[in-house]
Amino acid sequence: MREPRYRRLFGALIFFIVCALAAASPGAGQKVDGPHTLIVPESVFDAAGGELRQGWAVLVAGNRIESVGPVEELEMPAGLRRIELPGATLLPGLIDAHSHLFLHPYDETLWDDQVLKESRAYRTLMAGVNAERNLLAGFTLLRDLGSEGAGWADLGVRDAIADGLIPGPRMLTATLAIAATASYAPGPRGWDPDLHLPPGAQMVTGETEIRRAVREQAGHGADVIKVYADFRRAVGTAPTFTLAELEALVDEATAAGLPVAAHASSPEGMRRSVLAGARTIEHGSGGTPEVFRLMAERGVVLYPTLAASAAYDEYFSGRDGGWELDTPEAFLSPRIARSLAAVRDAIDAGALVGLGSDVGVFPHGEIWRELAWLVRAGLTPVQALQAATIVNARALGLEGEVGEIWQGALADLVAVDGDPTAGIEAIRDVVFVMKDGRVYLEP
Numbered sequence: 001m002r003e004p005r006y007r008r009l010f011g012a013l014i015f016f017i018v019c020a021l022a023a024a025s026p027g028a029g030q031k032v033d034g035p036h037t038l039i040v041p042e043s044v045f046d047a048a049g050g051e052l053r054q055g056w057a058v059l060v061a062g063n064r065i066e067s068v069g070p071v072e073e074l075e076m077p078a079g080l081r082r083i084e085l086p087g088a089t090l091l092p093g094l095i096d097a098h099s100h101l102f103l104h105p106y107d108e109t110l111w112d113d114q115v116l117k118e119s120r121a122y123r124t125l126m127a128g129v130n131a132e133r134n135l136l137a138g139f140t141l142l143r144d145l146g147s148e149g150a151g152w153a154d155l156g157v158r159d160a161i162a163d164g165l166i167p168g169p170r171m172l173t174a175t176l177a178i179a180a181t182a183s184y185a186p187g188p189r190g191w192d193p194d195l196h197l198p199p200g201a202q203m204v205t206g207e208t209e210i211r212r213a214v215r216e217q218a219g220h221g222a223d224v225i226k227v228y229a230d231f232r233r234a235v236g237t238a239p240t241f242t243l244a245e246l247e248a249l250v251d252e253a254t255a256a257g258l259p260v261a262a263h264a265s266s267p268e269g270m271r272r273s274v275l276a277g278a279r280t281i282e283h284g285s286g287g288t289p290e291v292f293r294l295m296a297e298r299g300v301v302l303y304p305t306l307a308a309s310a311a312y313d314e315y316f317s318g319r320d321g322g323w324e325l326d327t328p329e330a331f332l333s334p335r336i337a338r339s340l341a342a343v344r345d346a347i348d349a350g351a352l353v354g355l356g357s358d359v360g361v362f363p364h365g366e367i368w369r370e371l372a373w374l375v376r377a378g379l380t381p382v383q384a385l386q387a388a389t390i391v392n393a394r395a396l397g398l399e400g401e402v403g404e405i406w407q408g409a410l411a412d413l414v415a416v417d418g419d420p421t422a423g424i425e426a427i428r429d430v431v432f433v434m435k436d437g438r439v440y441l442e443p
C-alpha cells in the first residue's frame with residue numbers, strides 16, 4: 001500500500017497546518033524553530049483583495065509563511081536572513097493549470113514527430129529542463145494535463161521534483177489522459193489504418209473500459225483525470241463520448257478522490273462535460289452563452305489557452321509572422337478571435353476564467369504570454385494575476401495552501417521588477433523565486 005507522494009505530501013501539510021492553527025492564538029504568528037527569512041519588497045500583492053500593499057514584508061519560517069504585514073509591525077526572530085527587493089512586487093507563486101512538460105513548440109518539432117520519434121528518455125530529460133524553466137519564470141505549481149505519448153513518465157518527473165532531485169514547480173499530473181477510440185492523435189486520419197501507432201492518450205470505448213482506464217491512472221498515482229471530450233471529426237469538432245460515458249468517468253474519478261479536467265471546445269462537448277461533473281473546461285473556444293451560464297451555475301472554471309491558440313496559428317496558418325498582443329482585432333486569425341470572444345462571453349455569463357496556457361505548444365518559461373493574452377481578452381491586470389493565483393488555487397482545491405500570501409500558507413513566493421497591476425508585461429521580469437521556503441532565484 002503506497003500512497004502517491006503528492007497525496008502524502010499534502011496530507012502531511014494539511015495535518016501540519018491544522019496543528020499549527022490549533023496551537024496559534026488569534027492574530028499571532030505560528031512560531032517555528034529554525035531558519036527565518038524576511039522578504040522586503042516594494043509592495044505585496046494581496047490576491048484576495050486585488051490590491052498592492054506598500055511597505056509590507058513577509059516572514060518565512062521553514063516552508064511556511066509565518067507572518068505578513070507592515071515591515072515595522074513584524075516580530076523579528078534572531079538570526080534572521082533578510083532579502084531586499086527594492087522596486088519589486090511580491091506575488092504568490094504563480095499557477096498554470098494546463099501545461100505539458102513533455103511537449104515543446106511545434107515549429108521546432110511537429111507533435112507527431114515528438115511522439116513518434118523522440119525517445120522517452122529524451123522526452124523525460126527535456127521535461128525536467130522545462131520544469132526548471134517554468135519555475136524560474138515564477139510558476140511554482142503546474143497542473144500537467146497529459147504526458148502525450150510519454151506514458152507514465154510524468155509521475156517520475158513529479159516525484160523527482162518533490163524529492164528535491166531536480167528543481168521544478170509543484171506538479172499535479174494527469175498521466176496518460178483518456179480519449180475515445182480513434183479520437184486522438186497521432187492520426188487517425190492521414191496514417192495507414194493497419195499501423196499500430198503509440199497513442200497520445202489512453203483510448204477507450206464504453207463504461208467498462210472507461211472505468212478501467214480511470215482505475216489504472218488513479219492506481220498508478222495520477223492527481224487529476226484528463227479527458228478529451230471532443231475531437232476533429234468528419235462533421236468538424238464534435239463530442240466523442242456520450243454523456244453516460246462521461247458520467248461513468250467522473251463517477252470513477254470521484255470514487256478515487258480525483259477531479260476531472262475536460263478538453264472540449266464544441267458546445268455539446270463542453271455541455272456534456274459540465275453536466276457529467278468535470279471541474280474545469282480546457283480550451284472552450286466554441287462555448288455559447290448558454291454553456292458558459294451552465295459553467296457559472298456549477299462553478300466550473302474555463303482555461304482558454306489563448307497563448308497556445310496564437311502559437312498554433314503562427315505555426316500553421318501559412319502567414320508570414322505571428323500575431324502580436326497589440327494586433328488590431330480585424331487582423332487577428334479567426335481562431336484567436338474566437339478564443340478571445342469565448343473569454344468575454346464566459347465573463348459576461350459569470351463563469352470563472354483561470355490561467356491555463358497549454359505551455360509546451362509555445363516555449364516553456366514563457367507562460368507570461370497567457371497573462372498578457374488574458375488582459376488582451378478584457379481582464380484587468382489584477383484579474384489576470386488573480387487568475388494565476390487565487391482563482392487557480394481554488395479551482396485546484398488548494399485554497400489557503402497556495403495562491404495567496406497569508407499567514408500559514410506554503411512559502412511559494414515570486415517577485416517581479418516593477419508593478420504588474422499597472423502593466424502586465426512586468427510579469428516577465430522575475431527577480432525572485434521561492435518554492436516551499438527554498439530560494440531558487442534572487443537578485
Ligand SMILES: [Zn+2]
Binds near residue numbers: 098099100145358
Ligand atoms: Zn493541452
